[in-house]
Amino acid sequence: MNFASIRIITDDIDRLVEFYEQVTGVTAERPAPVFAEFVMPTCTLAIGHSKTAQLFGADAVVAGSNRTVIMEFRVDDVEAEYARLKPAVEDWVQEPTTMPWGNRSMLFRDPDGNLVNLFQPVTEDAMKRFAGR
Known part of the structure; x- marks a missing residue:
């Protein structure tokens, strides 16, 4: 089994796509106006308009209601990413901090309130844990 993607459902797909293009530096593929x-x-990070949630069942997904998942992206330099994104991010949860498990991490919320973690392994144990991943 291969993990394929995580999908965010939103009422404002263009705003979220623009935000994640800024965060990731990747241009979104848009096979349909309601999907990226x-x-x-x-x-793969997928973003679907709330209109697409109807395809999964009436109340299966509610846009902007997640408070339990953290999307995590490994980066080369947390401090550089913090400086780059500081003007673009409105809701900072945690400025760069070294976590007990050896990652340098910063957390913020996207425009829909989803939690995003950019992290960099900085201790020897953390770097070993992520070697080859």
């Missing part, structure tokens, strides 16, 4: 994908080497 950020295809990256290790994962």
Whole structure:
């Protein structure tokens, strides 16, 4: 089994696509006006308009209601990403901090309130854990 993607459902797809293009540096593929994908080497982030949620069942998905998932992106330099994104991000949860498990991490919310973590392994143990991933 291969993990294929994570999908965010939103009422404002253009706003979220623009935000994640800025965060990831990847241009979204837009096979339909109500759907976008950020295809990256290790994962795909998909964004669908709330109109697409009807395809999954009446109340299966509610846009902007997630408070339990953290989308995590490994980066080369957390400090550089923080400086680059500071003007673009409105809701900072945590400025760059070294976590007990050895990652340098910063957290913020996207325009729909989803939590995003950009992290960099900085301790020897953390770097070993992520070697080859």
